[in-house]
Amino acid sequence: MCRYAAAAVQTDIANPVMPSDMRKNTDRILQLVDSAVIGAMPFLPVKLVVFPEFAHSAPVFEKLADLREKLAVEIPNEHTERLQAKAKEHRIFIQSGSMLEFDPRYPGHVFNTTCLIGGDGILLKYRKVNTWIPFEVHSSPHDIEGYEEELFPVAKTENGNIGCAICYD
Template structure:
């Protein structure tokens, strides 16, 4: 077990791909960012976790699922995840990829927005966005597929702790991140494309608000990578960056300045301190104080109403 290490969040400002043929060159650029993070900081500390933002490989830029399947979606695993696996093995690190638009023969007709956790031993898990940003995102939620039988909120035991990821809009739902924490997650990874005006600038700054709140309520580290893209790269929005690392008490350990630009931000993860606090603390221990039985009737009836573009 590696108890103390650094994480790197890599925000990007790149043109939005229109074809899957563009993904290979994009992966090459992102692999270069990994080398910069790991090698550049090696004289000072060990970077063991590298996280990329949502839409790093492809965004749902077309209006229909059929167009996404035809032009951008890929199966997982694929040649790109193989390249990440080779890099993870070379550097002895764990990589939370930016999202792919994914197709899976088990679920014909569906396109998922998916991020992968990849380590030295290869592909460890994939997380499919449970809460698409309606009405703009037309890809599927696995929650909505009849008979879906894979974990919605996977958590992976690794040598750098128990890792769980969720994507962007998922983080506005406390239940989604609590599901990861209750499954044992110690490091909560946010793969995001959080746009203006809700991003990392006042007066709203939902980005910082929810990252810090989820860290506190789940007594876990939050490692959050956001897009830092200009509007011409990802229209119609600009993406304000602000990628950050937050500790289990909600302290911001490091953060990129707000603004649309490429940036690598690093910050410490002290797994030993987190585990000691979870073991020792009696006050403000929200996980152990949770009276789950008090809320069993809260969602007794379905309340989800899918929204579509008008």
């Protein structure tokens, strides 16, 4: 394993209130990936680019039903596919920043989810465990009876083991 840089990108992106706004955020995220990779070229190769909580969407609605109807997406989706293409282009891994996720296996729940994405697709999906009540009305996986997925998944990559966390998890 050779030395590499990880780029932590802070964003100034508007909170979306509809799906088309999320596309605009993904456009900007892809531009920032290019900037991070190209900007570090004289130093170390960037092999990991990470984005913050709510990079794609934030809980701007007070009711879970509104979040589900207006902003929640299933994963994978058009945003993760575009990030996968960018990861493949640069031969890197991208931690997507979080988006509000609906999973049909858990009806009635919306998760604050981030993904680790490589050129071959999603390596892991991490759902925020410690939601900030009362602001975040989405679910924590540890509160769901019968939730059987790994709470803290780790992906084994050629750059080492990589896990994700959101906010104060």
